[in-house]
Amino acid sequence: MTESINHLEKIKKSLSRRNRAEKRFRWYGRTAIFIGLAAVLVLFTDIVNKGHGAFRITYIELEVTYDQDRIGVNNFTDPKELTRGNWEALSKTALRTEFTYVSGRSDKRELYGLISSGAGFDLKDRLLENPLLLGETERVWLLADDDIDTYYKSWLDGDTYSARMSAKQLEWIDELHQQGKIRLQFNSNLFTRGDSREPEQAGIRGAVMGSLLTLILTLLLSFPIGVSAAIYLEEFAPRNRWTDFIEVNINNLAAVPSIIFGLLGLAIFINFFHVPRSVPIVGGLVLTLMTLPTIIITSRAAIKSVPPSIREAALGMGASKYQTVLHHVLPLSLPGMLTGAIIGMAQALGESAPLLMIGMVAFIVDIPGGFSDPATVLPVQIFLWADSPERAFIEKTSAAIMILLSFLIVMNTVAVWLRKRLERRW
Amino acid sequence: MTQLASADKKKRANTAKPTAMKSLEVEGHEATVGEVFTENPKMTMRNVNVYYDDKQAIHDVSIDIAKNEVIAMIGPSGCGKSTFLRSLNRMNDTVDICRVEGEICMDGENLYAPKLDVVELRARVGMVFQKPNPFPKSIYENVAYGPKIHGLADTRVDLDEIVENSLRKASLWEEVKERLHQGGTGLSGGQQQRLCIARAIAVSPEVILMDEPCSALDPIATAKIEELIEELSENFTIAIVTHSMQQAARVSHRTAYFHLGRLIEVNPTEQVFTMPEHQLTEAYITGRFG
Numbered sequence: 001m002t003e004s005i006n007h008l009e010k011i012k013k014s015l016s017r018r019n020r021a022e023k024r025f026r027w028y029g030r031t032a033i034f035i036g037l038a039a040v041l042v043l044f045t046d047i048v049n050k051g052h053g054a055f056r057i058t059y060i061e062l063e064v065t066y067d068q069d070r071i072g073v074n075n076f077t078d079p080k081e082l083t084r085g086n087w088e089a090l091s092k093t094a095l096r097t098e099f100t101y102v103s104g105r106s107d108k109r110e111l112y113g114l115i116s117s118g119a120g121f122d123l124k125d126r127l128l129e130n131p132l133l134l135g136e137t138e139r140v141w142l143l144a145d146d147d148i149d150t151y152y153k154s155w156l157d158g159d160t161y162s163a164r165m166s167a168k169q170l171e172w173i174d175e176l177h178q179q180g181k182i183r184l185q186f187n188s189n190l191f192t193r194g195d196s197r198e199p200e201q202a203g204i205r206g207a208v209m210g211s212l213l214t215l216i217l218t219l220l221l222s223f224p225i226g227v228s229a230a231i232y233l234e235e236f237a238p239r240n241r242w243t244d245f246i247e248v249n250i251n252n253l254a255a256v257p258s259i260i261f262g263l264l265g266l267a268i269f270i271n272f273f274h275v276p277r278s279v280p281i282v283g284g285l286v287l288t289l290m291t292l293p294t295i296i297i298t299s300r301a302a303i304k305s306v307p308p309s310i311r312e313a314a315l316g317m318g319a320s321k322y323q324t325v326l327h328h329v330l331p332l333s334l335p336g337m338l339t340g341a342i343i344g345m346a347q348a349l350g351e352s353a354p355l356l357m358i359g360m361v362a363f364i365v366d367i368p369g370g371f372s373d374p375a376t377v378l379p380v381q382i383f384l385w386a387d388s389p390e391r392a393f394i395e396k397t398s399a400a401i402m403i404l405l406s407f408l409i410v411m412n413t414v415a416v417w418l419r420k421r422l423e424r425r426w
Numbered sequence: 427m428t429q430l431a432s433a434d435k436k437k438r439a440n441t442a443k444p445t446a447m448k449s450l451e452v453e454g455h456e457a458t459v460g461e462v463f464t465e466n467p468k469m470t471m472r473n474v475n476v477y478y479d480d481k482q483a484i485h486d487v488s489i490d491i492a493k494n495e496v497i498a499m500i501g502p503s504g505c506g507k508s509t510f511l512r513s514l515n516r517m518n519d520t521v522d523i524c525r526v527e528g529e530i531c532m533d534g535e536n537l538y539a540p541k542l543d544v545v546e547l548r549a550r551v552g553m554v555f556q557k558p559n560p561f562p563k564s565i566y567e568n569v570a571y572g573p574k575i576h577g578l579a580d581t582r583v584d585l586d587e588i589v590e591n592s593l594r595k596a597s598l599w600e601e602v603k604e605r606l607h608q609g610g611t612g613l614s615g616g617q618q619q620r621l622c623i624a625r626a627i628a629v630s631p632e633v634i635l636m637d638e639p640c641s642a643l644d645p646i647a648t649a650k651i652e653e654l655i656e657e658l659s660e661n662f663t664i665a666i667v668t669h670s671m672q673q674a675a676r677v678s679h680r681t682a683y684f685h686l687g688r689l690i691e692v693n694p695t696e697q698v699f700t701m702p703e704h705q706l707t708e709a710y711i712t713g714r715f716g
Binding site for chain 2: 238239307309310311312313314315316317318319320323327328332
């Protein structure tokens with residue numbers, strides 16, 4: 001009797017110790033999750049803080065006269081003559097009519113510095129769209145230079161940055177501001193243009209198109225190849241040393257640093273097969289190599305998760321192996337395979353290192369229209385902008401990161417949704 | 427054949443030793459006792475040995491299964507009755523390490539002949555598994571799957587007819603006719619198992635193998651399946667593996683008793699449960715082990 005009481009005492013004692021241990025463990029878990037979430041939150045607020053400015057950009061309103069003599073073009077249908085036209089003269093004249101008191105060479109140069117060097121071409125596009133404007137005068141909002149943009153935004157925020165501004169320029173901006181002739185507008189250039197040396201004209205359209213083309217190729221190549229390989233290895237291949245060897249090596253490939261795949265692509269696709277460099281074809285091929293192990297591994301896991309009783313049922317009905325796989329295993333494992341593919345694609349979308357090796361890091365202004373046009377991709381564009389000295393590229397870099405992250409979040413959400421949607425229970 | 431048998435004997439001398447030491451009773455066992463062979467056999471098995479790698483699971487089993495009979499296979503766990511059943515429609519082929527030796531014939535045709543296609547064989551020898559395993563598709567699709575892959579129905583109407591008949595034969599039609607296009611996995615366990623039986627008989631097999639078909643079911647569902655087996659025996663030859671001796675006694679015409687991979691006794695069911703010939707059978711049915 002006393003012994004049993006002793007036992008109870010012991011159990012009671014250990015009970016409080018065990019409960020404490022459990023409580024501690026729960027708190028460890030909560031702390032870990034809190035740290036993770038806090039890190040993500042800090043990262044996101046930092047990026048959004050830095051990047052939100054890039055979605056608006058400074059415009060200056062000027063009175064532009066479309067003077068044919070100044071442009072120096074006689075025939076507006078001849079593309080050769082159009083490129084030779086002196087379009088900058090339009091914006092420069094407009095500046096001089098706005099600030100009639102400015103004289104002297106260096107003062108004028110500073111004055112011209114208010115407007116983006118590409119503003120003349122914007123006026124050209126506007127004129128070609130509305131030929132009736134020729135000889136007319138109108139008030140137009142013109143893109144400001146990136147230094148003006150940086151200064152004006154920082155001044156509006158109350159944290160003025162005027163290091164790259166002259167005293168006169170500061171006066172002129174003040175004058176324009178008082179007349180309401182300078183303002184921030186939605187920066188549509190960011191979404192419609194390719195890269196540029198001038199931050200105010202640079203956009204991510206080229207990089208987004210490059211990423212899209214590269215990813216389409218990657219998906220088209222890696223999904224069928226990866227799924228076929230997974231099905232063969234899982235359902236048809238005999239279990240022997242060769243398949244073990246292949247399996248180990250696929251797992252190893254998944255852990256190879258991505259830049260190695262870039263080197264491989266450089267050596268094989270570019271140097272041996274002479275695929276042109278910097279194009280989405282070679283980018284897609286390299287990213288296919290990189291994504292394949294991920295897709296094979298997730299697809300095999302998806303196939304493995306199909307209960308063997310389903311296979312037995314089909315085989316027992318007299319279905320051939322192929323029919324069993326096609327009618328039962330594949331439909332049941334497809335959600336898992338698709339999830340794996342999307343996660344692989346998200347990985348490929350965020351990859352920059354292997355693409356640096358195959359020349360997709362080039363400065364490309366034109367927006368790629370096909371798989372064989374030189375292109376760059378979003379993460380590489382971020383890398384390029386982060387590397388640029390102009391201050392206005394800081395916010396552009398963060399904006400590009402925001403856009404890349406939103407793509408990734410969308411893709412991962414689709415993956416989760418797909419899994420929930422297609423998941424079957426048995 | 428004779429060569430094969432002698433080779434088997436040698437092998438048995440090597441591999442069977444450890445098993446034999448575990449159970450001295452089996453040591454003296456030479457041949458199966460009882461009515462092993464029948465006049466009108468549907469399937470004949472001669473000197474069947476089954477190995478998993480180098481472990482022998484079935485030792486030299488010979489038995490006939492008569493046309494339209496229900497034969498029950500009973501025995502303690504791990505005695506190889508399921509393994510034996512699965513070698514009758516070559517489901518063991520799916521296990522890489524499994525090897526079957528000896529002769530298994532249906533209507534005089536060797537099932538392990540190299541030119542025989544397992545797809546055809548499994549259409550002739552259907553199987554119902556321990557755990558109900560309907561496809562995660564509609565009830566209709568489940569039953570229609572076999573006829574579809576074997577091309578048994580030319581038109582949609584034919585297929586509908588096959589599905590209805592199969593479900594009727596499996597006494598499931600009345601319960602599911604209103605919801606043929608709902609998921610088969612939404613049925614109760616007993617209904618699922620009857621769906622699996624309907625699926626198996628939809629391709630009109632000659633033999634149906636049942637591997638403990640009621641072990642996952644409650645007594646009412648079990649009773650329904652047993653009733654069904656009796657009805658089915660009019661048209662099909664049925665081999666059923668069961669853990670329940672009562673079930674064997676209720677549904678089968680003959681009973682085969684397996685012990686440690688050997689077939690000990692085959693006799694009409696009544697005799698097995700009232701006057702077993704072999705002492706091991708007696709020990710098992712009286713509950714001394716198992």
